[in-house]
Amino acid sequence: MAVLVLAEHSNAALNDATGKTVAAAAAYGGDIDVLVAGHNAKAAADAAAKLPGVRKVLHAEGEAFSHSLAEAVEALVVPLMANYEAFFAPATTTGKNVTPRIAAKLDVMQISEISKVVSKDTFERPIYAGNAILTVKSNDAKKVVTVRGTAFQAATGSGSASVETIAAPAGPFKSAFVSEELQKSDRPELASAKRVVSGGRALASADQFNQYILPLADKLGAGVGASRAAVDAGYAPNDFQVGQTGKVVAPELYVAIGISGAIQHLAGMKDSKIIVAINKDEEAPIFQIADYGLVGDLFKIVPELTSKL
Amino acid sequence: MKVLVPVKRVIDPNVRPRVKADGSGVDLANIKMAMNPFCEIAVEEAVRLKEKGVVTEIVIVSIGPAQAQETIRIGLAMGGDRGILVQTDAMVEPLAVAKILAKIVEAEKPELVITGKQAIDDDSNQTGQMLAAILDWPQGAFASSITKDGDKLKVTREVDGGLQTVSLNLPAVVTTDLRLNEPRFASLPNIMKAKKKPIDMKTPADFGVDIAPRLTVVKVAEPRKREAGEKVADVDALIAKLKSVGAI
Ligand SMILES: Cc1cc2nc3c(=O)[nH]c(=O)nc-3n(C[C@H](O)[C@H](O)[C@H](O)COP(=O)(O)OP(=O)(O)OC[C@H]3O[C@@H](n4cnc5c(N)ncnc54)[C@H](O)[C@@H]3O)c2cc1C
Ligand SMILES: Nc1ncnc2c1ncn2[C@@H]1O[C@H](COP(=O)(O)O)[C@@H](O)[C@H]1O
Numbered sequence: 001m002a003v004l005v006l007a008e009h010s011n012a013a014l015n016d017a018t019g020k021t022v023a024a025a026a027a028y029g030g031d032i033d034v035l036v037a038g039h040n041a042k043a044a045a046d047a048a049a050k051l052p053g054v055r056k057v058l059h060a061e062g063e064a065f066s067h068s069l070a071e072a073v074e075a076l077v078v079p080l081m082a083n084y085e086a087f088f089a090p091a092t093t094t095g096k097n098v099t100p101r102i103a104a105k106l107d108v109m110q111i112s113e114i115s116k117v118v119s120k121d122t123f124e125r126p127i128y129a130g131n132a133i134l135t136v137k138s139n140d141a142k143k144v145v146t147v148r149g150t151a152f153q154a155a156t157g158s159g160s161a162s163v164e165t166i167a168a169p170a171g172p173f174k175s176a177f178v179s180e181e182l183q184k185s186d187r188p189e190l191a192s193a194k195r196v197v198s199g200g201r202a203l204a205s206a207d208q209f210n211q212y213i214l215p216l217a218d219k220l221g222a223g224v225g226a227s228r229a230a231v232d233a234g235y236a237p238n239d240f241q242v243g244q245t246g247k248v249v250a251p252e253l254y255v256a257i258g259i260s261g262a263i264q265h266l267a268g269m270k271d272s273k274i275i276v277a278i279n280k281d282e283e284a285p286i287f288q289i290a291d292y293g294l295v296g297d298l299f300k301i302v303p304e305l306t307s308k309l
Numbered sequence: 310m311k312v313l314v315p316v317k318r319v320i321d322p323n324v325r326p327r328v329k330a331d332g333s334g335v336d337l338a339n340i341k342m343a344m345n346p347f348c349e350i351a352v353e354e355a356v357r358l359k360e361k362g363v364v365t366e367i368v369i370v371s372i373g374p375a376q377a378q379e380t381i382r383i384g385l386a387m388g389g390d391r392g393i394l395v396q397t398d399a400m401v402e403p404l405a406v407a408k409i410l411a412k413i414v415e416a417e418k419p420e421l422v423i424t425g426k427q428a429i430d431d432d433s434n435q436t437g438q439m440l441a442a443i444l445d446w447p448q449g450a451f452a453s454s455i456t457k458d459g460d461k462l463k464v465t466r467e468v469d470g471g472l473q474t475v476s477l478n479l480p481a482v483v484t485t486d487l488r489l490n491e492p493r494f495a496s497l498p499n500i501m502k503a504k505k506k507p508i509d510m511k512t513p514a515d516f517g518v519d520i521a522p523r524l525t526v527v528k529v530a531e532p533r534k535r536e537a538g539e540k541v542a543d544v545d546a547l548i549a550k551l552k553s554v555g556a557i
Contacts, residue, residue, distance in 0.1 A: 067473065070438065071447050093468040097450045100403070100438035109404045109523035112433050122527060127432050128326040132335050135527040174447035174481075178463065178474040191469070220557065228487060238453065238467045238488055245347075245427060245487060247469070253556045263325060270535055274556045276547065282540070291538035292550050304544045309557065 001085035002031035002055070006077070006098070008090045009036060009044035011066065014051075016192040017090035019154030022051050024147040025088045026155065027117040031055040033084070034161075037076055037168065039066030045163050051154075054161040060168040067177040068094045074101040075169040081106055081142065091146040091248075092191075103144040110144045111136060113248075115151035129244040129267040149191060150250035150271055183237055185224075190240065193223030195253040196272070198242055201229035202258025202280075202298055209235040212298065213257065216306045225249065225269075227259045243268035258298045261286025278302065310420035310479070311366045312355045314389065315410055316348035318373050318380040319430040326430075332528040335430075344380045346492075347425025349387075350485040353492040354455060355423055356388035363457045364421075366390050370413055372406050374398050378508060385503035386495030392508035397520065401513070403431070405520040407439035412516035414444060419480065421462070426451050426484040437484035447477040453488040 003025040008015040018034070025032045032053055036045040037060045045059035058080070064072035077098075081087060087102060089095035091113045103110035115133070116124035122137045123145065190196065197220060199213040209230065217224045226236035228243060242249055244267035254272035259265060261277070261284055269275070270289055277290035278298050287293040294301060320326055321341040329336045344352075358364040369384035371377040372395040381392035395409055414422065424437035441448035449455070449464030453472065456463045462477045467486040477483075495503070513520045541547045551557045 067475075069475070070441075070450065074442060093451060093466075096434050097438065097448075100435035101442035101448075103435070104404060104407060104439035104442040107404075109402050110433070110435050110439075111524070112435060125432075126532065127529075128320070128335055128430055129432070130532055131326040132328045133530045133532050135530070137525040137527050138523065139525060140523050174445075174478040175449075176476045178476050180468075180471065180473045182470040182472075232487065237471060238486075239469055239471050241487075244429065244432065253551070264322070270532075274551070274554060275535075275538075276551070287540070288537045289535040292547055293538065293540045294544070294547050295540060301544060305547065308544060308548055 002033055002083070003028055003086045003088055004080060004084040005032060005034045006087070006089040006095060007034050007036045007044065007048050008092050008094055009038060009041060011038045011041040012043050014044050014047040016154065017092050017149045018048065019051055020149045020152040021088050021090045021147045022053060023152040023154050024114065024117060026053050028086060028120065030085070033058055035060070035077065035080070037065040037068070037073055039063055049161040049163050050158050052157040052159040053155055054159050057161050057163045058166045059163050060166050062168040062170065064171055064173055065168065067180070068098065069173060069175050069177060070098040070101055071173040071175050072169065072171065073098040074105060075173070077102050078105045086143040089146050091148050095146045099144060099146050106142055106144065108140040108142050108144045109138065110146070111138060112146050113148040114145050115148050129263050130270065131263060148248060150248050183239055187217060188221065188223040190223040190225055190249060191247050194251055195220045195222035196225050196249050196251045197222045197255045197257065198225035198227065198259060199230055199236065199257050200227040200259030201233065203230060203235050206235045212302045216302055219306050219309045220253070227265050256286050256290070257302060259286055260284050261289065310364055311368065311417065312358065312364050313368050313370060313414060313417060313419040313422045314348070314351050314355050314384065315370045315422070315424050315436070316352065316380055316384050317345040317428045318342050318371065318377045319345045319428055322346055322429055328529055328531050332530060334526065334529050342376070344383050345425050345428050347427055347485050349492040350487070350489050351423040351425050352384045352387050352389060353490045354485060357490065359388065368393060368417055368419065370395070370410065372397065372401050372409055381508055382503050383495060385506045386500045387493060391506055393511060394508055395511045395513060397513055399520060400522060401520050402522055402524060403433045403435040404439055404523065405518060406436050407443055408518045409513060409516050410440050411443040412518060421480060422482045424482065424484050426486055437482050441482035447481050449475055449477055449481065449483045451486040452483050453486050455483055455489070
């Protein structure tokens with residue numbers, strides 16, 4: 001029996017999360033097929049075929065898949081699962097949206113955001129904002145999991161899987177896409193950036209967030225993140241939020257600026273390789289996990305750092 | 310329309326969870342508990358929809374121990390009309406919670422269910438979507454705005470790249486994200502009034518749902534500890550350190 005991996009993609013290209021999910025599936029073992037459900041998504045399907053370790057790419061086309069509507073993806077995947085013993089999806093907002101629907105239809109208890117495959121039925125996952133690591137054994141016949149991208153490394157090299165076009169349910173579905181507002185940016189994508197610069201409540205306005213955080217990020221070639229407080233206050237867009245209930249990142253370098261270090265924020269960045277904290281309060285909890293801490297006023301420190309790099 | 314709001318009693322988000330020495334779980338003895346923050350957002354949204362005249366009745370449901378009545382009372386004090394407690398001391402997994410909720414939906418016939426996107430204890434992020442699938446309803450997960458649009462529901466969702474807006478047929482399930490609203494604090498008079506609102510007491514057996522867990526906890530462990538590093542004196546020292554470890 002084989003594993004079905006749900007690809008994360010933009011129709012034109014494959015998202016990094018897909019390779020990491022394939023890596024988790026490889027740790028699980030067995031043949032790996034990748035499902036690319038999209039609209040004009042041939043390029044993404046071809047890219048998936050080049051991932052190492054993939055047996056076959058299943059390519060389904062349909063208007064409803066252009067925005068990965070959960071109802072449509074569920075209708076596509078559930079019948080396919082007759083041929084698979086496990087379903088692996090990235091723990092992205094797309095994966096988190098649809099995977100529980102598939103699990104419920106299969107009458108399987110999903111295992112969310114696995115950080116390790118221990119064996120065919122046993123997995124590790126963080127709970128309580130990463131303050132505890134749960135090892136859990138599934139007693140269901142099929143396994144349905146989402147995969148935490150920062151915990152797995154995509155295999156390097158190149159594969160040459162076959163691409164098979166499969167029929168897609170036509171609908172109608174009970175939901176419809178209306179519109180989207182996607183952040184356009186030339187900066188590295190937050191979830192996979194090698195370096196991340198994040199700003200917190202201390203930035204005090206969207207203008208200052210842009211004025212202080214962005215030039216430093218650009219100097220470092222970094223992706224930009226934010227604390228929940230900065231996002232709630234409108235200093236940064238929602239998709240910048242790093243943390244328990246935002247994005248989980250683990251870059252080589254994470255620079256936390258004017259962020260106190262609440263457990264919910266740490267949950268999203270404490271696996272970064274090097275953590276730098278800049279905060280005027282020397283007692284701020286962020287310093288307890290930072291490799292290098294600089295105590296002082298960010299409005300003085302950050303411009304100096306930016307100019308000296 | 311009638312709205313059902315499932316709320317979960319969880320560890321207070323301001324408390325730091327501690328792993329039990331025997332590795333069997335997180336120590337919740339004498340720990341402050343609270344309504345899951347995303348459920349507070351769900352109740353608040355239901356109350357705002359009622360204030361706008363879109364919603365007629367709000368039913369607050371919890372599956373959990375007797376103390377979960379207090380959690381339901383908070384929802385009633387915020388503006389819920391009545392409660393249902395499905396009482397059990399067992400650990401109920403999201404799949405079983407969704408099955409119980411589906412049975413309650415069959416009986417109560419709400420047009421909308423608003424759940425939180427995630428319980429901050431198990432961090433599952435499953436229940437709302439599972440419920441939608443069991444009922445064959447559409448879903449708007451991770452909502453940052455909800456508006457009634459004729460016979461449809463327009464939901465803006467927080468997604469990895471920004472925001473996505475979908476239109477849902479009703480009935481539907483919506484799960485809340487952080488930016489949907491800022492929940493109100495229940496006032497003292499409303500807390501007093503909430504004491505008189507009815508809570509229906511049920512058990513999982515009343516719904517014929519098998520809540521036996523599908524997952525076995527092998528162990529719960531502390532995460533890898535990160536040691537505090539060093540404080541550097543100034544920007545030059547920071548740059549020198551970062552260069553020395555090859556981070557820049
Ligand atoms: C259900 C739930 C989910 C949550 N999810 C998340 C999440 O995913 N991500 C997240 O980040 N948070 C999350 N939070 C919020 C979290 O608890 C904190 O409230 C939040 O992280 C605080 O953001 P902050 O550090 O920017 O603000 P604050 O805690 O206010 O810290 C601001 C810091 O800036 C420093 N400062 C002020 N002025 C200056 C200056 N001039 N120079 C240098 N330093 C300065 C201060 O000393 C302080 O340490 C969640 C909370 C809940 C309840
Ligand atoms: N035991 C429960 N009782 C009532 N609602 C619940 C329960 N467990 C989960 N929920 C609902 O489902 C949401 C998501 O929880 P979870 O899927 O566990 O992350 C919560 O915010 C609640 O709205």
